[in-house]
Amino acid sequence: MTNPTDSASPQTAPPTAVRTRIAPSPTGDPHVGTAYMALFNWAFAKHHGGQFVVRIEDTDAARSSSASETKIFDALRWLGLSWDEGPIVGGPAGPYRQSERLPIYREHVDQLIAAEQAFPCFCTSQRLDEMRSQQRERGETSGYDGACLGLGAAEVEQRIAAGESHVIRMRVPTEGDCEFRDELRGEISIPFTQIDMQVLLKADGFPTYHLAVVVDDHLMGITHVIRGEEWINSVPKHKLLYDYFGWPMPTLVHMPLLRNPDSSKLSKRKNPTSVTYYERAGYLPEALLNYLGTMGWSMPDEREIFSIQEMSEHFDLERVTLGGPIFDPVKLGWLNGQYLRSLSPEAFMQRVADWAINTDHLAPLVPLIQQRTERLADLAPQVDYLLGDRVALTAEAFAHKKMTPEQCVAALHHYSSALDELRIWDREVLVELAEGLAKHQELKLSEFLFPIFIALAGRSVALPVFDSMVFLGSDLTRVRLRDGLQLLGLSKKQTKKLDKAYLAYVQSTG
């Protein structure tokens, strides 16, 4: 940790100074997968006395939001993973938000066009969609067919001058293999026939991930790219770009992917995946990080309880295992208990206060609670369901004098399906979705909301449902709706039928 090169100036710093990064995309709640990669990048950088950089990949103008960006920073801070360079703290390689680096990408793309390593493409998305589905039908890997490759310079110039919408694509060899090295797996070879002529610059002037990641990793001096396994297949695109620009490749480390219990890639539909959820459900950041540290990695002495400092001290890529680990909330719970019980009574009380039993956190509930109170003692029974993880549910609680069990199930299923797709957790949107579905099911809103109420609170007498949902947030809400559905015992067949019905509904509403 006491690396003498730490204080050296950038000019004299040896090229071996380690720099890692995470590059989250601010398009939703902060994901545990992001926390996982942040932990490993942080631990690796700290182990080598290097720097850990945060860069915001907000190249998807439609989906990115500053609210999401803020949540990501909050999550990293809650976890205690501080970054040496990035938004807020700044640094010499900024700006660290890709939306603020547009001229840089444009410049680099122009360079590629001049060298005929990239070319403008005027194809419409309809044509591309058709092309892809035809290729799929023929059992081929889908990819751009090169229609705009043969366009003459004069025509291109004229169409651009006429303001025709276009993108810039990269040229890719039509034969041969791309060979590269992954630190954990060794040499990997992928045929160029599998590689699409990737769009580098979108019609809106924003870069795609593939361009931005290469340009920024190089310009920011990133030496080790530690990221999820899902990126292995796009390495050839990146390597091509490094070659086109004449830049050296950083060391590549592809970590295994966190999995759902059914072994598919960890997803928000099947599991709570936001860091915020774990915070709200009462987990300690050190326990969550410790748990993530045991996913695909182990301490040399096999101890299972360790801090991130201890992890970075002993960090070694050789100790990474490649099988995709299943994220197991039961073991995380055990670990969290270990941490909680080892606290002094004073520290424990402080943790509880920091968590939720404090005025800041409860303030938004006061207007709702106060009206329904006769004695101060009424507070706890009213808010209990808002403070925990899940609630105790019984099937009987879902019995309703008018609604059939089928209607209850459909309401739960459809509403939770709709919420799964929600990117922004907004009260008005929550209301609209419920109203739409209630109408579709020919139910009064109050009826439609009955099973929702039960799933959320475990009882029908509770604080207003939409306020409760806003307070609970996306993951906590969805996990409870799913619990309710599961309790009512859905077979696979019924689930499929409901999925279909929901899909039909979505299509009918456009």
Place this chain on the structure above:
RNA sequence: GUCCCCUUCGUCUAGAGGCCUAGGACUCCAGGUUUUCAUCCUGGCAACAGGGGUUCGACUCCCCUAGGGGACGCCA
């Protein structure tokens, strides 16, 4: 469908050719401590995906098969 990656108890993992009768942790089961519960302690169940090689010797190296996962977007 095509390509790429992966494969030790149900789960997380140790294991880098003989130390393996495969170790630890979670879960589960049994017993003990505890007025109850929880904690805690003790014990138990449980795995090298299959088949070929290489080797005096394979969990460890190579090949094939099977299974799992991922990628194939003007999303990242």
